[in-house]
Amino acid sequence: MSRTPDPPKLTPQFCFNHTALRDFLRVSRGAIDDTISQNLNALVTPGDRPFDPSSTTERQPRPIGRRRIDAQACGEFKDKVLFPSWQVRSDVLNYCAGVATSPDPDDPDHMLREVEDERARERVVNERLDPYSGRYFPRDTRTEALAALVRNERVVEGIIRARTWGLVGERCDNEGVEMERAVDEWRRGQRGQ
Incomplete structure (x- = not known):
């Protein structure tokens, strides 16, 4: 197990x-x-039923359910x-x-995010010339x-x-x-x- x-x-x-x-x-x-089937199989005692020689005389269909x-x-x-x-x-x-x-309080990227936020606020946006210039995606905090x-x-x-x-x-x-x-x-x- x-x-x-x-x-x-x-x-x-x-x-x-x-x-x-x-x-x-x-x-x-x-x-x-991920190995639950193997773990459950390990719980089954293989020799709990003795071998029956008559079980080999006929072809047995596969069991429908698991043991x-x-x-x-x-x-x-x-x-x-x-x-x-x-x-x-x-x-x-x-x-x-x-x-x-x-x-x-120990976030190492705190100052970097503040600098990026400040630059985004100072940026001049002319969406007529560049429709994507107004986009700013701030970084997630830790x-x-x-x-x-x-x-x-x-x-x-x-x-x-x-x-x-x-x-x-x-x-x-x-x-x-x-x-x-x-x-x-x-x-x-x-x-x-």
Whole structure:
């Protein structure tokens, strides 16, 4: 079974390093969600049914559904691997969202943006001679860029979790439990420990 990567040390520098943030999320998703079929297959005990020699006398059609996994193995997988990895990624995205909404006094591009803004205000615009001369697109601040990245990663996270939960539901009997409810129940159980 895959091992989830260790959670990063949460600092504003980690969040502003978009490469490090994306890499952590990519590796975490790759370890669990992208390989969910392999992880679920690893839960199946291959020799739990003895070999039946009569099974080779007739051609067997392919099974329509996938083989179900033992409920206890599924529960342990969800409680010890799947939900903790989702929680770590949620914690990282929530922390970075908080950094993105906080003031950023250490923004290294602050002065450069102010200079560009001043030049844009001083520029003489004659749209009759150049219809594009009035265009000015100010740079995003570090916090605005981080907020956009967190928004995008949350959308990706939602899509990946829905796909993973669907596959888990096929192999483990989830009894129609919605993903959010299952995660909330797991969180409540974690707080009680």
